[in-house]
Amino acid sequence: MKVSKFMAPEIIFGEQSICQIGECLSRLGAKKVFLASDPGVVEAGWAEQVIHYLKQSQLNYHLWTNVTPNPKDYEVHQGLGEYLAHECNAIVGVGGGSVLDAAKAIALLATNGGSILEYEGVDKITRPLPPMVMIPTTAGSGSEVSQFSIIVYSERKAKITIISKSLIPDIAIIDPQTLMTKDRRLTSSTGMDALSHAIESYISLAATPLTEVLSLKAMRLIAQYLRPSAASRYNMEAKRAMAMASLQAGLAFSNAILGAVHAMSHQVGGLIDAPHGEINAILLPYVLEYNYLAAPEKYKNIAEALGENVAGKSLHEASRLAMKAVKELASDLEIPVRLSALGMTEEQVEVISRHSIQDACIVTNPRDMTVEDVKELFRKAL
């Protein structure tokens, strides 16, 4: 048996937990806080809430909202400039995965220097990062607990994956109330992102009994609560369950890493700037079909966790219900079924496939993949 590692930040979970942000930062020695957010989150009122609690704790801050979905290298470099100019010594991200990934990338550069592009891959960070507290406002990315940051290499229109335990924030504050300001489309796509984290971490070559139990529980929660969460902004039971599912899936994939869905999805997102969760949702059934050879027993468990009736069925029958359950959930959520609907074209398959096969997430995919295999999957999903 191989040696495995497991790491998690301090996690504060529950309604109203956002009010602990000032206290958390003071405890970490923050004086001037770099507050990363985006215009949508500001409009929803969450940045204002954070600022209220920063002031209560006598903390200075600088608000930065110059980040877009699928955050770009130049946005990170611009943010770093503001971090340094305002002499900040701590970083808070309040937003979805893009905001949190950008905030973590800025923290990285604040103490390690250079261009963000130099840190692509695993364990390239040498110096400790400034204190980081992350507050997710979507139930999906898991960035608040993960050792990942995904940034667009703008010149190449590709995404780079940075993996390092230094990227795990000091504290994750998860307040399910923040999920009430998401619209249906964002709830659905981020929920499918969480599902793809749960499933890919579960069948990953680096999965351990500790990550597997978290992956499976996340799948159960998503199967039960993603539909009602998408149906109503005000169903707090569903928001709470989805926040917990995203957290558990995040802890699982941060430690077990992911697979081909993410390797491929990162590169589609780098080129066509479409919603990450939707790309994942489209690719997931195809990649699951491809990976089936690697782990039929695990597929049976996935099917069962997703609510399929596996009793009395053969392993082959039961395990194939995993694909059925994923497709039905995506269909109920009215997520597009083809990548062409998001703007991807046949001409892009070649370059995206070449980038995908170099993504760090491909290494833990449970079935070997050549660039030809990736191309074929893209053509099926197009």
Place this chain on the structure above:
Amino acid sequence: MKVSKFMAPEIIFGEQSICQIGECLSRLGAKKVFLASDPGVVEAGWAEQVIHYLKQSQLNYHLWTNVTPNPKDYEVHQGLGEYLAHECNAIVGVGGGSVLDAAKAIALLATNGGSILEYEGVDKITRPLPPMVMIPTTAGSGSEVSQFSIIVYSERKAKITIISKSLIPDIAIIDPQTLMTKDRRLTSSTGMDALSHAIESYISLAATPLTEVLSLKAMRLIAQYLRPSAASRYNMEAKRAMAMASLQAGLAFSNAILGAVHAMSHQVGGLIDAPHGEINAILLPYVLEYNYLAAPEKYKNIAEALGENVAGKSLHEASRLAMKAVKELASDLEIPVRLSALGMTEEQVEVISRHSIQDACIVTNPRDMTVEDVKELFRKAL
């Protein structure tokens, strides 16, 4: 819903992981290592192995083995004297729960000063502790990942419970091979300790969906692997599973805290110095019977996790199988069924009950308890 916290150290798990100890300590800035262990662990060769890897990493060390099961306040104070005299700046514990709890208590005093007795209760620690790496050699205590240290107040012959996130080690190295040198009695009693962690954390008032999933998985692993682990020193599959079960139960109880079994067991152990795991195993069925009112649904899940067939049974029938499963496991392991067999007497019930009701673990017990309730339970178990 209340706000909950979750914290864990960095965890390194797997066979041969003990060889990473030097690298871990160097990373944490250690120069002179205080190596806490006990004579049994030294005899089994584990301290020697650690020393080998410390030397490989050019680390100085001072070996301290002056600790007994149910570690005493004066042992901690004596250990602190050696820590200071040898100018150590980091602490490693290699051993069972007693060694690890003593090592953590010494770390506490090294930077916070005073007597260990001043730190009884929750969150009394103000200054950061020196770097700590813990290597458990029993699958039971969970001390390597927990925010607990339990020390005997020798003058009162009672145990004090110290709870603080500062007591969570920086790194836990869990090498299942270390379990191969335990004899049957120690394997059984520490395994029952892990089971009591899993069950008490699961029904605790502070349980969360994140701790519950870990508690239940630990129960499943223990139900499946504790018997074979006790049967053979060389069954690595069983050792690995029990190491994982103890880890998951440890993460669960560190964050969800415990209940009356531990509140009572700590105080029995303080007075009569008997094996903690055996005291827990004896008390567990009685306390489960008492707590039944609080959580019948959860009892059904416990019964199912412990391998009972709950299909087609009423909630009442199914839930009561939890007690049956626990008793049968303890019986198969030939654990004594009465506290009197461990040396406790009727005359001690009064004072032990008074101490129990003041233990920090009583607060999260799912059913209210008076000192009279505790006395009655002790009389039943005597």
